[in-house]
Amino acid sequence: MLATSTGTAPTSLASANFQVQQVILNNAGDALARRVDMAENAYAFPAEFVQQQQTIALANTSDPQSVVLTGFRSGEVKSIQVWLYRAGDVSPSANINNPWNWALPLSVEMTYAGDIYARFDGQSSTLWNMLNGDKYPGFSSVALADGGAAFTTTSQVSTYVELPFAQPFINEEEHNTLVHGKPITNGIVNLLVQTPTAETDWVLGVSYVYNTTLLMSQGTCDYVF
Numbered sequence: 001m002l003a004t005s006t007g008t009a010p011t012s013l014a015s016a017n018f019q020v021q022q023v024i025l026n027n028a029g030d031a032l033a034r035r036v037d038m039a040e041n042a043y044a045f046p047a048e049f050v051q052q053q054q055t056i057a058l059a060n061t062s063d064p065q066s067v068v069l070t071g072f073r074s075g076e077v078k079s080i081q082v083w084l085y086r087a088g089d090v091s092p093s094a095n096i097n098n099p100w101n102w103a104l105p106l107s108v109e110m111t112y113a114g115d116i117y118a119r120f121d122g123q124s125s126t127l128w129n130m131l132n133g134d135k136y137p138g139f140s141s142v143a144l145a146d147g148g149a150a151f152t153t154t155s156q157v158s159t160y161v162e163l164p165f166a167q168p169f170i171n172e173e174e175h176n177t178l179v180h181g182k183p184i185t186n187g188i189v190n191l192l193v194q195t196p197t198a199e200t201d202w203v204l205g206v207s208y209v210y211n212t213t214l215l216m217s218q219g220t221c222d223y224v225f
Helices: 125-132
Strands: 043-050 054-057 065-069 076-086 107-112 115-120 138-146 151-159 161-164 189-194 202-217 220-224
Touching (some): 076 189, 107 161, 125 161
Antiparallel strands (some): 043 202, 054 202, 076 161, 076 202, 107 115, 107 189, 138 151, 202 220
């Protein structure tokens, strides 16, 4: 909910909820627990794990700048998602926060152990991400502006970059195929990022995408990497 007056900007949500989807078997006899001993067996469900966002403040330059990525957990990294935003758009002291004002890097290059795994020049990442995937690397969002007597909104598209470590695979059938990623563990990944403009408050958002399995047994569900 948004206030109509800009005297005091909203600082909390009016309401929130957490919702999940439950799948129920038509025939309870299809349950794995009816056929095997769940103390010794488990059901494995393949999935992706998107690690929580990391933020890196960038330098005030229009030239490509080097960024070092660390903090990888044990497991296979399928890809790294990156996006740019201005710190001034999400400042807690600002009257209006626009956390979805994302900008596309002019160029980005990802290297690991001296090998180049992804390179996109001239903002070509969007085209390559669409060729290698089945969805647009972005989403529709709204930007707020202080209109004096009331907030004004502008529709926009926020985009990000998918930097792959694994070959692309588009699932067009009702099955799952495992595509291995790159085990990084204690290694570091280097990025060369060029921001659209030279500003003092550009921030790079980073999220690691891992192969994972949801292991379910006797009422528990755990991530296994």
